[in-house]
Amino acid sequence: xxxxxxxxxxxxxxxxxxxxxxxxxxxxxxxxxxxxxxxxxxxxxxxxxxxxxxxxxxxxxxxxxxxxxxxxxxxxxxxxxxxxxxxxxxxxxxxxxxxxxxxxxxxxxxxxxxxxxxxxxxxxxxxxxxxxxxxxxxxxxxxxxxxxxxxxxxxxxxxxxxxxxxxxxxxxxxxxxxxxxxxxxxxxxxxxxxxxxxxxxxxxxxxxxxxxxxxxxxxxxxxxxxxxxxxxxxxxxxxxxxxxxxxxxxxxxxxxxxxxxxxxxxxxxxxxxxxxxxxxxxxxxxxxxxxxxxxxxxxxxxxxxxxxxxxxxxxxxxxxxxxxxxxxxxxxxxxxxxxxxxxxxxxxxxxxxxxxxxxxxxxxxxxxxxxxxxxxxxxxxxxxxxxxxxxxxxxxxxxxxxxxxxxxxxxxxxxxxxxxxxxxxxxxxxxxxxxxxxxxxxxxxxxxxxxxxxxxxxxxxxxxxxxxxxxxxxxxxxxxxxxxxxxxxxxxxxxxxxxxxxxxxxxxxxxxxxxxxxxxxxxxxxxxxxxxxxxxxxxxxxxxxxxxxxxxxxxxxxxxxxxxxxxxxxxxxxxxxxxxxxxxxxxxxxxxxxxxxxxxxxxxxxxxxxxxxxxxxxxxxxxxxxxxxxxxxxxxxxxxxxxxxxxxxxxxxxxxxxxxxxxxxxxxxxxxxxxxxxxxxxxxxxxxxxxxxxxxxxxxxxxxxxxxxxxxxxxxxxxxxxxxxxxxxxxxxxxxxxxxxxxxxxxxxxxxxxxxxxxxxxxxxxxxxxxxxxxxxxxxxxxxxxxxxxxxxxxxxxxxxxxxxxxxxxxxxxxxxxxxxxxxxxxxxxxxxxxxxxxxxxxxxxxxxxxxxxxxxxxxxxxxxxxxxxxxxxxxxxxxxxxxxxxxxxxxxxxxxxxxxxxxxxxxxxxxxxxxxxxxxxxxxxxxxxxxxxxxxxx
Numbered sequence: 001x002x003x004x005x006x007x008x009x010x011x012x013x014x015x016x017x018x019x020x021x022x023x024x025x026x027x028x029x030x031x032x033x034x035x036x037x038x039x040x041x042x043x044x045x046x047x048x049x050x051x052x053x054x055x056x057x058x059x060x061x062x063x064x065x066x067x068x069x070x071x072x073x074x075x076x077x078x079x080x081x082x083x084x085x086x087x088x089x090x091x092x093x094x095x096x097x098x099x100x101x102x103x104x105x106x107x108x109x110x111x112x113x114x115x116x117x118x119x120x121x122x123x124x125x126x127x128x129x130x131x132x133x134x135x136x137x138x139x140x141x142x143x144x145x146x147x148x149x150x151x152x153x154x155x156x157x158x159x160x161x162x163x164x165x166x167x168x169x170x171x172x173x174x175x176x177x178x179x180x181x182x183x184x185x186x187x188x189x190x191x192x193x194x195x196x197x198x199x200x201x202x203x204x205x206x207x208x209x210x211x212x213x214x215x216x217x218x219x220x221x222x223x224x225x226x227x228x229x230x231x232x233x234x235x236x237x238x239x240x241x242x243x244x245x246x247x248x249x250x251x252x253x254x255x256x257x258x259x260x261x262x263x264x265x266x267x268x269x270x271x272x273x274x275x276x277x278x279x280x281x282x283x284x285x286x287x288x289x290x291x292x293x294x295x296x297x298x299x300x301x302x303x304x305x306x307x308x309x310x311x312x313x314x315x316x317x318x319x320x321x322x323x324x325x326x327x328x329x330x331x332x333x334x335x336x337x338x339x340x341x342x343x344x345x346x347x348x349x350x351x352x353x354x355x356x357x358x359x360x361x362x363x364x365x366x367x368x369x370x371x372x373x374x375x376x377x378x379x380x381x382x383x384x385x386x387x388x389x390x391x392x393x394x395x396x397x398x399x400x401x402x403x404x405x406x407x408x409x410x411x412x413x414x415x416x417x418x419x420x421x422x423x424x425x426x427x428x429x430x431x432x433x434x435x436x437x438x439x440x441x442x443x444x445x446x447x448x449x450x451x452x453x454x455x456x457x458x459x460x461x462x463x464x465x466x467x468x469x470x471x472x473x474x475x476x477x478x479x480x481x482x483x484x485x486x487x488x489x490x491x492x493x494x495x496x497x498x499x500x501x502x503x504x505x506x507x508x509x510x511x512x513x514x515x516x517x518x519x520x521x522x523x524x525x526x527x528x529x530x531x532x533x534x535x536x537x538x539x540x541x542x543x544x545x546x547x548x549x550x551x552x553x554x555x556x557x558x559x560x561x562x563x564x565x566x567x568x569x570x571x572x573x574x575x576x577x578x579x580x581x582x583x584x585x586x587x588x589x590x591x592x593x594x595x596x597x598x599x600x601x602x603x604x605x606x607x608x609x610x611x612x613x614x615x616x617x618x619x620x621x622x623x624x625x626x627x628x629x630x631x632x633x634x635x636x637x638x639x640x641x642x643x644x645x646x647x648x649x650x651x652x653x654x655x656x657x658x659x660x661x662x663x664x665x666x667x668x669x670x671x672x673x674x675x676x677x678x679x680x681x682x683x684x685x686x687x688x689x690x691x692x693x694x695x696x697x698x699x700x701x702x703x704x705x706x707x708x709x710x711x712x713x714x715x716x717x718x719x720x721x722x723x724x725x726x727x728x729x730x731x732x733x734x735x736x737x738x739x740x741x742x743x744x745x746x747x748x749x750x751x752x753x754x755x756x757x758x759x760x761x762x763x764x765x766x767x768x769x770x771x772x773x774x775x776x777x778x779x780x781x782x783x784x785x786x787x788x789x790x791x792x793x794x795x796x797x798x799x800x801x802x803x804x805x806x807x808x809x810x811x812x813x814x815x816x817x818x819x820x821x822x823x824x825x826x827x828x829x830x831x832x833x834x835x836x837x838x839x840x841x842x843x844x845x846x847x848x849x850x851x852x853x854x855x856x857x858x859x860x861x862x863x864x865x866x867x868x869x870x871x872x873x874x875x876x877x878x879x880x881x882x883x884x885x886x887x888x889x890x891x892x893x894x895x896x897x898x899x900x901x902x903x904x905x906x907x908x909x910x911x912x913x914x915x916x917x918x919x920x921x922x923x924x925x926x927x928x929x930x931x932x933x934x935x936x937x938x939x
Contacts, residue, residue, distance in 0.1 A: 076105035080118060087125055090350045091387040093434070095125040113156055116145040120163040123170065130390045130436025132174055139167045154194055161190035161199065168206055172213065175475065181210035198239035201231060205246050212254060224250060228263070241270040241279045245286050252290045255813065257297065260290045281346020285355050288338035292362060295331035297812060310535035311489050312482040313401070313449030325858075329366065336362040350391045353382055357395050360402050369410045376403060380415075380423075388430035393439045396427040397446050404453060417454055421447060438479065441471040445483045452490060461490050481510040485536050488543075497543060504540035505565075511536060512572055533580070537573035541566045541611060545618045545631070563629040567609055567620055570693065574724045574867075581813055581868050582828065594689065594722060598624045602907075602939060604686040606679075607722070610672055612694045614638045617671055623683050632675040644668060645695045652703065653883050655927040662705045665712075669704040673713065680717075687718040687909055689938060697721075697863040698855060700882055702916060703930040714920070714930075718913040720938035723867040732939045733846055733901070733908055737799065739775035741792050742766045743784045744804035745819055752824055759852055762804045765891035769802055772898030784821045790833055799846040801834060801875070802894075806884070807853030809865030815856060816865035827865060830872040847908065848875035851894060854884040866935065876937040877908055889928045893919050909938035 079102035086095035099122040106114035119142035126135035146160045164187035171180035188203035204227050211220035228247060234240045244267035251260035264287040271279035324332070339359035343352045356379050363372040379399055386392050400420050407415075424447040431439035448463030468483040488503035511533060544566040545558055598605050607622040617634040648664035651657040680688075690701050701721075702714035713719060746762035748755070763780065770776045777796070779788050784805070792798070807818035817824040825833070834845055850869070855862035863882070870878035879897075881890070893915045900911035912934050919929040 076102050076109065076111070076114060076118070079105060080121065083121060083125070087121075087128075088348075089387070090348075090389055090391065092125045092128045092389045093387060096122065096129065099125055112145050112149070113159060116142040116163065117159050119145070120159070120166050124166055127166075127170060127173070128389055128391075129434040130431065130439055131434065132170060134435070136167075136170050136174065139163060139170060143167065157190055157194050158196070161187045161194070161196070161203075164190065165199075165203060165206070168203075168210070172210060177210055177213045181207060181214065184210060198234065198237070198243065201227060201234075201243050202239075202246070205243070205250060209250055209253070212250075221254060221256075236270050236273055238274060238276060238279060241267050241274065241276065241283065244270060245279075245283050248290065249286050252286075252293055257290055257294050258814065261287070261294070264290055277345050277347050278351075281342045281348060281351045281355070284338045284342035284345065285351055285358070288335040288342065288355070288358060291331045291335035291338060292358065295328040295335060295365070298325050298328035298331065310531065310539075311449065311452065312486050312532075313404070313446065313453065324365070332362050332365055335359075336366070349382070349386045350389075353379065353386060353395050354391065356382070357398050357402075360399070364402060364405055364409070367409070369406065372402070372406055373410070376406060383423075388434065390431075390434070390436055390439055393427045393431050393434075393436065393443065396423050396430075397439075397443050400424050400427075400446060400450070404450065417450070421450055424450065437470055437474045438476055441467050441474070441476060441479045441483075443467075444470060445479070445486060448483070449486060452486070457490060457494055461487065461494075464490065477510045477514050481507045481514065481536070482532075484510060485539075489539070492543065497546070501540070501543050504536065504543060507536050508540055508569060508572065511576065533576065534573065537569050537576075538613070541569050541618075542613050544569070545611070545613075545633075558631050560628055563620055563631055566611070566618075567629065570609060570611060570691070571724050574691075577864065578723070578867060578871060581811070581864050582872070594691075595622060597939070598622060598689075602687065604684060605689055605938070606676075606683065606685045606687070607689045607691065608672070608676070609691045610693055610696055612638055612641055612696070617641060619672065619675065621676055621679065623679065623685075630676075630679060634671045634675065636671060641671070642695055645699055648703075649695075649698050652700075652926060652930060655925050657927075658925060661703065661926050662707070665699075665703050665705040666707045668699065669706055669713065672701075673704060673706070685717065687720065687907070687938060688713075689720045689722050691722050691724065695860055697867075698860065698882070700930045700933055702932075703926050712920070712926075714913060714916050718907070718909040718938070720909045720934045720936075723870060723935060734799075738773050738901070739796065739798055740769055740773045740800040740802055741777050741779070741789070741796075741798045742769045742802045742804075743779040743789060743820075745781055745784055745806070745821060747781055749806075749819060749821070751819065751822075754824075756806045756819055759804065759806070759887045761887040761891045762852070765804050765851065765887070765894050766802070768891060768895035769898055772895065772902070773800065782821050786820055786823065786825060786829070786833065789820075793834060800849070801845050801847070802849040802851075804851045804887075804890075804894075805853075807850055808856055809853065809862050809869070809880075809882075810856040811859050811861035811864045812856075813865070813868065816868060818850060818853065827868050827872050830869060831874065834873045834875070845873065845875040846877065848873050848878045849894070850878065850880040851890050852884050852887060853881050855882050866933075870935045878935045879908075879912065880933060880935065882931040882933060883927075885928055885931055889919060889923060892922075893929070893932065907939050909934050 079098055083095045083099040083102060086092075086098060099118055102118040103115055103122060106112075106118050119138045123135040123138040123142065126132075126138065142163050143160075146156065146163060149156050152160070164183045168180040168183035168187065171177070171183060184203045184206045188200050188207065191197075191200035191203060204223065208220040208223045208227070211223070224247060231240065231243045231247060234243070244263050248260045248264035248267060251257075251263060264283060268280060268283040268287060271283050336359050339355040339362065342355035343359070346352055346355070356375060360372055360375050360379060363375060376399065379395070383392060383396055383399065400423050403415055403420050403423075407413075407417075407420075424443055427443040428440060428447065431437075431443055444463050445467035448460050448467060451457075451460035451463060464483050464486045468480055468487065471477075471479040471483060484503050484507035488500045488507060491497075491503060492500040544562040594607055598607060603624040605624060609620040609622075611618040611620070615635065615637055617636055619632040619634070621630040621632070623630065644664050644667050648661065648668065651660035651664060654660075688701070690696075692701075701719050702712060704713040705711070706713070706716070744759070744762040744766055745756075746759050748758045750756070766778050766780060770778065777792060777798075779785075779792065793801075803818060805819045808815060810816045813827055816827040819825070834848065848870070853866075855866070866878075866880055866882075869880075896918050897911055897915040900906055900914045901908065903911070906914070912932060916929050916932060923929060
C-alpha cells in the first residue's frame with residue numbers, strides 16, 4: 001500500500017525485535033473467522049451504507065446534474081468533480097483535500113446549497129478514512145445550512161434527503177443507533193415527498209438495519225419482506241440492482257441465507273442485463289459472502305474446533321481427521337468462483353482487493369495451498385498500488401492473517417514472519433495517519449497475535465495492551481473483547497493465572513454486554529460463533545476449575561466462588577448460544593433460578609452440570625438445601641469422551657444394538673453418575689436435572705447404564721433437562737384444570753421438496769389423549785394448520801398442547817421445524833403461535849409435547865433446535881423425542897404418561913418416568929423407550 005504517495009517504507013517500532021520462527025508445523029490450520037468477519041462486515045457496511053445508502057448525489061454527481069444552476073462557480077464544480085473521481089478511485093485522503101477546497105469555494109461565493117452538498121461529500125470521504133467524529137462534524141454543519149433554508153425547492157430537498165442518509169450511516173457506526181433510525185426515517189419521508197421512490201426504498205433498507213441493531217428483529221424482517229415486493233416491481237435500473245444487493249446483504253445479516261442467495265442472484269442478473277461491470281462486481285462480491293456463510297453453516301454443524309487452544313489469531317484446524325462436509329465444500333467452491341468473477345469484472349480496485357482477499361480465505365479453507373500462495377502474492381502486489389484507506393488497511397490485516405495460516409499449513413518460509421509483521425506495522429502506521437482508531441485497535445491486536453504465534457510473549461502482551469486501550473478509548477466493545485481474550489491467553493501461558501482470570505472475566509463481561517450487537521452487526525457471527533465467542537467462555541471455565549497445586553481441599557482446592565462463577569459462565573454461554581441460534585435476544589419472562597426451586601420447592605432434586613474440557617470432564621453438583629456446590633473431576637480427554645458419545649448416539653438409533661448401548665452408556669455413567677452416587681443416596685434424591693454441555697445434549701440421560709446393579713438411570717431417578725440455570729416461572733401442574741389441544745398429521749405429505757412417511761398411529765395417540773383429558777380439542781391432518789392452531793390458542797387458554805407429527809431439531813434455525821398439513825412450521829414462528837394471550841398479558845403453556853420429532857442426522861449440535869423450540873414456544877415444560885420412533889410405542893407411552901399425570905402426587909417428570917418404565921418393561925430395546933426428554937420445569 002502507498003503511504004503518503006510512497007510504497008511501504010519502514011517498520012512499526014515494535015516490529016524491530018527479532019521474530020523467532022515457530023518450529024512446530026505438525027498440524028494444518030485455517031484462518032480464524034474473526035478477521036474474516038471484519039472484512040465481510042466492512043464489505044457489507046460499504047455496500048449497504050455507502051454505495052447503496054448514498055445514491056449518485058452523495059457520490060457527488062447527482063446534485064450537480066439535477067440542480068446545476070445552483071452551482072454558479074465553475075471552479076467549485078470542477079473541484080467537486082475532481083473529488084468524485086478521487087473518491088471513486090479510493091484515494092480518500094486526496095479526495096478530502098480537494099473537497100475541503102470545494103467547500104471553501106462554495107462558501108466564498110455564498111452558494112449555501114452547494115456548500116451543504118460539498119460538506120456532505122467531505123463527510124463521506126472522511127468516513128471512509130475512519131475519521132468518524134470529523135465526518136460527523138461536517139454532516140452537522142451541512143444540516144445546519146439546510147435547516148436555515150425556509151423555501152425549499154426540489155433540489156434542496158434532494159440534497160437534504162441525501163445528507164440525512166449520510167448522517168444515518170455515521171450515527172450507526174458511532175453507535176448512535178436510535179439517532180440513525182430517526183435520520184433514515186426523515187430521509188425516507190423526504191424522498192417520498194419529492195417522489196423519489198428508489199431512494200425511499202434505499203432508506204427503508206437502512207431503517208431495517210437500524211431496527212435490527214436495536215433488537216427489533218421481527219419488525220425489520222417484516223419491513224424487508226414487504227420491501228422486496230416493491231423492489232421486484234421496479235424496472236431494471238442501476239438503483240434496482242443496488243437495492244436488491246443491499247436487501248440481500250441485510251438478509252444475510254439476519255441469517256436468512258437462502259433468501260439472501262436468491263435476491264443477490266437477481267441483483268447480479270439485473271446488473272448483467274444493464275451491462276454494468278461495477279454493479280456486477282459488487283453483486284458477485286455479496287453473492288460470494290452469502291455462499292461462504294452457507295459453507296460456514298455446514299462446517300459448524302461438525303465438531304471441528306479445538307476451542308481450549310483457540311485465540312483471536314489462532315487458525316482453525318482442518319486436517320484429515322476433520323474433513324469439510326460435502327455441503328460446505330460445495331458452497332465454498334461457489335463462493336470462490338463468485339469472488340474470482342467479481343475481481344475479473346469490477347473496475348473498482350477496492351472491490352477487486354476485497355474479492356481476492358475473500359477468495360484467498362476460501363482457498364485456504366479448501367486446502368488449495370499452491371493456488372492460495374499465488375493469489376497471496378497478487379494481493380500483496382495490489383496492496384502496494386492502492387491508496388491507504390480503511391478498506392486497504394483491513395485488507396492488509398486480513399492478508400497477514402491468511403499468510404500466517406498459509407505458513408502453518410505448508411511450512412513455507414516465504415513470506416517470513418518479519419515480512420508479515422511489516423505488513424501489519426504498515427497498516428498501523430496508515431491507520432494512525434488517517435486518525436482511524438478502530439483500524440489501529442484491530443491492527444495492533446493482530447500484530448500482538450503474531451508475536452504470540454512466534455512465542456515472543458513480551459511484545460505480544462505489550463501490543464495487545466495497546467490494542468485494548470485503543471479499543472476501550474473509542475468504546476469499541478466488539479474489538480475490546482478480542483484483546484481481553486488474547487491478554488488472558490498470554491498471561492495464562494506466562495503462568496499468571498490470577499491475571500489471566502481477570503482478563504477472561506472482562507472478556508466474558510464485554511461479550512455479555514454485546515449480545516445484541518454481536519447478532520446484529522457482524523454478518524458472519526452466526527457461523528463463527530464456535531471460533532470467536534464460545535472459546536472465550538470455555539477457556540475461562542477451564543481456568544476457574546483448575547486445581548491449585550498442593551491444595552488440601554477435598555474438592556481439589558476449587559473455591560466456592562470459582563465454582564459458582566464457572567456455573568454462571570456456562571449459563572451465559574448457553575444463553576448466548578441460543579441468542580446466536582435465533583439471531584435475537586431470548587425471551588425470559590419471570591425467570592426463576594434453579595437453586596431457588598430446588599431449595600424451596602423440590603428438596604428431592606439435584607442439579608448436575610457436566611462440562612467437557614480438552615483434558616477432563618468437570619462436574620458441578622447442586623444438592624437441595626446445601627449452599628455449597630460439590631465438584632468432581634474425571635480425567636478423560638475430550639476426544640475420548642466425544643468418541644464414546646458419538647458411538648452411543650449411533651447405537652441408540654439401531655434397535656438391535658442393546659449390548660453396544662449398555663457398553664457405551666456404561667462408560668458415560670461411570671464418568672457422570674458414579675462419582676456422585678454416595679452424595680445422591682445420602683440426600684435421598686429422586687429427581688436429577690441436567691444442564692448439559694456439548695455433545696452430551698444429544699444423549700438421553702435416561703439410558704445411562706449402571707453395569708454394577710444392571711440398571712438404567714431411569715430405573716433409579718426421574719430425569720429432566722434444563723436449557724440453563726433459569727426457568728420460566730416454574731410451579732406444579734394444576735391437574736384438575738387440564739385441557740389440551742391435540743394436533744397431528746397421520747398421512748403421507750410432500751412439503752417443500754421433502755417426503756414425509758405416514759404415521760399410522762397418530763390418530764390412536766390423539767384419541768388416547770382425549771380419553772385421558774376429556775377437555776381437549778383435536779386438529780388432525782387437513783385441520784392441522786398454522787391458522788387453526790393460532791385461532792384455537794387465542795380462543796381457549798390450553799394448559800397442554802400435544803403435537804404428533806414429523807419434525808426436526810437442528811443447529812440451523814431454518815432447518816428446525818415441525819410438519820403441519822400445509823407447511824414446515826419453523827422454530828421462529830412458535831413465539832406468536834403458541835403463547836397464550838389474555839388482552840395485553842401473555843402466559844406460558846404448561847406443557848408442550850412434540851412426538852415423532854428427531855434430531856438432524858450428522859449435526860452434533862442438533863439439540864440446540866430442541867432448546868430453541870422450548871424457549872421460543874414459551875412453554876414451562878417441553879416433552880420431545882430425540883429421534884423418531886415407532887409410532888405405536890409412542891402412542892402407548894403417551895397414553896400412560898397422561899394417565900399418570902392425573903395423579904396429583906406426581907410431578908411431570910415422575911409421570912414421564914413411570915411411562916418410560918412401563919415401555920421398558922414391555923420392550924427392553926432402548927431405541928423404543930429412551931428418546932423421550934423433558935425440558936424445563938419438571939414439577
